[in-house]
Amino acid sequence: xxxxxxxxLMIVGSIVLGSAVAVALMLYAFNQGLNVFFTPTEIxxxxxxxDQNIRIGGMVxxxxxxKQGAGTTITFIATDTNEDIPVAYTGVLPDLxxxxxxxVAEGRIDxxxxxxxxxxxxxxxxxYMSAEVKAAxxxxxxxxxxxxTP
Amino acid sequence: xxxxxxxxxxxxxxxxxYGFYVWVSYGxxxxxxxxxxxxxxxxxxxxxxxxxxRQLRQHGQAGIESDLRQQQNAQxxxxxxx
Amino acid sequence: xxxxxxxLGSPRYFYEMTTxxxxxLARATFxxxxxxxxxxxGFAPPDYQMGDNYRIIYIHVPxxxxxxxxxxxxAVMAAMHMIWxxxxxxxxxxxxxxxxxxxxxxxxVTGAFxxxxxxxxxxxxxxxxxxxxxxFFVYVGVMALRSAFDSETAASKAAxxxxxxxxxNLPIIYYAAYWWNTLHQRSSELGVRDASANPPEIWxxxxxxxFGLIGLIFVIIILHTRNEILLRERRAxxxxxxxxxxxxxx
Numbered sequence: 339x340x341x342x343x344x345x346x347l348m349i350v351g352s353i354v355l356g357s358a359v360a361v362a363l364m365l366y367a368f369n370q371g372l373n374v375f376f377t378p379t380e381i382x383x384x385x386x387x388x389d390q391n392i393r394i395g396g397m398v399x400x401x402x403x404x405k406q407g408a409g410t411t412i413t414f415i416a417t418d419t420n421e422d423i424p425v426a427y428t429g430v431l432p433d434l435x436x437x438x439x440x441x442v443a444e445g446r447i448d449x450x451x452x453x454x455x456x457x458x459x460x461x462x463x464x465x466y467m468s469a470e471v472k473a474a475x476x477x478x479x480x481x482x483x484x485x486x487t488p
Numbered sequence: 489x490x491x492x493x494x495x496x497x498x499x500x501x502x503x504x505x506y507g508f509y510v511w512v513s514y515g516x517x518x519x520x521x522x523x524x525x526x527x528x529x530x531x532x533x534x535x536x537x538x539x540x541x542r543q544l545r546q547h548g549q550a551g552i553e554s555d556l557r558q559q560q561n562a563q564x565x566x567x568x569x570x
Numbered sequence: 571x572x573x574x575x576x577x578l579g580s581p582r583y584f585y586e587m588t589t590x591x592x593x594x595l596a597r598a599t600f601x602x603x604x605x606x607x608x609x610x611x612g613f614a615p616p617d618y619q620m621g622d623n624y625r626i627i628y629i630h631v632p633x634x635x636x637x638x639x640x641x642x643x644x645a646v647m648a649a650m651h652m653i654w655x656x657x658x659x660x661x662x663x664x665x666x667x668x669x670x671x672x673x674x675x676x677x678x679v680t681g682a683f684x685x686x687x688x689x690x691x692x693x694x695x696x697x698x699x700x701x702x703x704x705x706f707f708v709y710v711g712v713m714a715l716r717s718a719f720d721s722e723t724a725a726s727k728a729a730x731x732x733x734x735x736x737x738x739n740l741p742i743i744y745y746a747a748y749w750w751n752t753l754h755q756r757s758s759e760l761g762v763r764d765a766s767a768n769p770p771e772i773w774x775x776x777x778x779x780x781f782g783l784i785g786l787i788f789v790i791i792i793l794h795t796r797n798e799i800l801l802r803e804r805r806a807x808x809x810x811x812x813x814x815x816x817x818x819x820x
Contacts, residue, residue: 341720356711356732360704373751374696395751432690434619442753459690464758466624466772468615490613490771500612506623509687513626513680514611517633520672521786527668528793535800540817543810562801 375442378421386447394423394453395442395461403437416441416453423447427455434460538562579656581799582808588792595792599785606779614775626684631758632780634677637705638740640670640787644712645737648730658795660726661802663733664716665794669787671709678702689753698746698754701739708736722802 375395376386386392396416403414411428414437425443435441440461445454467475494500503510577583610628617624644666650659681699682692693699712729719725747756758768803809 356707356714359707363700363704363707374694374753375751377751430690432688433621433623434688435690436619439619457690459694459753460688461753462620462688462755464755464768466617466620466627466758466768468769468771469618470615471769472618490609492612493615494612503625504616504622506621506687509623509683510611510625513629513683514607516679517629517676520676524669524672524790525786528790528797531797532793532800535797536813536816539800539804539809539813542804543813 377418378416378423379418381423381447382421389446391444391446393442393444394425395440396423398435398437398439398441400437413452414441416443423453424451425453425455427458429456429458431458432460434462534562579658581658581661581803582806584658585796585799588796592789592792595785596789599782599789601782602778602785603782606775606777606782609775610779615771617772620688623684623687626680628776628779630677630680630684631776632783633673633680634702636783636787637670637674637677637702638743640666640673641705641709641733641736641740644670645733648733651726652730652734657802658799660730661795661798662791663730664726664798665791667709667713667716667729668794669790671706671713673783673787674702674706674709678706694753696746696752696754697750698743698752701743701746705736705739705743708732708739712736 375393378394378396380386381394394416396418399415399417399422403412405412409428410430411426412431413424413426415422416425417423425441425445427443427445435458440463442459442461443453443455444457444459448454501507501511578587606628611625614625614628616622644663647659647663647666650656651663678699681702685694686692712732715732716725716729719728744757746752747754758773800809800812
C-alpha cells in the first residue's frame, strides 16, 4: 500500500470510528429515552406499560416521608403538583434526599400501583444559598405566615 | 470581609465530610491545568532546538524536502515524549 | 479595530504583539485564580443543603462553560481559515483543541465527584451529561484527525470541517436541561431572578475563578500558537534571526 493510500485509509477510519462512537452513545441515550425520567402525570396518562423498568421524577411531597419500622425502608409520595405516585424504597439515600426536594427513582410499578424503587437519586435545583440566608428567609416566611409584622 | 469558614486546618481538609470529593476534584483540575501550562514551554524549547540545528546545518540546496523531513522528525519526537 | 484585527492575521505581528502581553496576562490569571479558589474553598459560606461539597462549583461551572466557549472559538477560527485562508486562524484553532478537551474532562470529572454525594451517582446517561461526553470525543476526534495527515494543508482542512460539524453539539449541551427531563439542573442565573437565591457571597468567588480561567485559556492558546508560528514560519527571515538570538548561536 502506498503511503498516500494508507493515509487516506487512516482518515476514513478515524472519521468512521469517531462518528460510530458518537452515534452509539446517542443511540444508548435514545434507548433509555432522551428524557431520563417520566413524571407522575405521564404515568397517570398510562404512558408506561405495566412491569416496565423505568425512572420517575418529581418532588418528595411535604409530610409524606415515612420510615418503616427500624430498618432503612422508606415510603413517600412523589408529585409533580398535578398527579401523585406512592414510592417505596429500601437502601442508602443520597445526601440531598429530603421532603420538598426533587427526586429521581428507578424501579417498577407493582400491582397495587406503588412504585417499588431499587435506586433513588436526588435532583438539585440551580439555586445555592448559605445556611444563614436560608435561616433568615425561613424566619421571614414564618413571620409572614403568623400574620405579624417584624 | 468574608471570614474563614473552618475552625482548623484539619477541618478545612475534611470539608465537612466531603473532603474526598472536593480534593479529588481540585486535584484533578490542578494536574490537568499544570500539564497544559507545562506543555507549551517544553514545546518551545524543542522547537528552538530544532530550528537551531537546522540553521547550523549547511542546507544550500536541500530545500523543501529536507525541511519537511525535519518537521516530521520533530513531530515524532513530540509524539514519543507524550 | 478592523485594521488591528487584520494585522493579527500576520504571524509575525501576532508573535511580536504577544511577546510583551503574555507575561502580564499570566500574572493577572494567577492572581484571579488564586483569589477565586482560596475564597471559594475557604471563605465562601457552605450551602444550606450541600454543605462544603458544593465548593466544587468554583471549578466545575467555569470549566464546563469554558469547554463550550473554547469550542465556539475553535469553530470561528476554523471558519475564518476556510473562508479567508488566514494561517494564524488555523494555528489558533489547532491550539484550542487540547485545552478544550482538558476543560471538558475536568468538567466531567468534577461533575462526577459532585454528583456522587449529592445526586447519589457518579454518572447518569441524561441528555446534558451525554452531550458533554460527546463534546469531549469531538475534541479528541479533531486532534486525532489533524495528526493523521502528513500534509499540513490537508490536516487543517479536515480538522476545520470536523470542527464545524461538531458545532451542532453546543446548543444541545446548553439547552438539554430545558428541552428534556435531565437529572442535571439548569444554569444558575446569579440572583437575577430572585436576589435571595445565589447571593453574592457565593457567586463572587466564582466570578474571580471564572475570569482566571478565561485568562488561562488565552495564555495557553497564545503560547501554543507562538510555537506553531515559529515552526511553520521557520523559513522567514525574522524567525531565523529570532532563533539565533534565543539560542545564542551566531
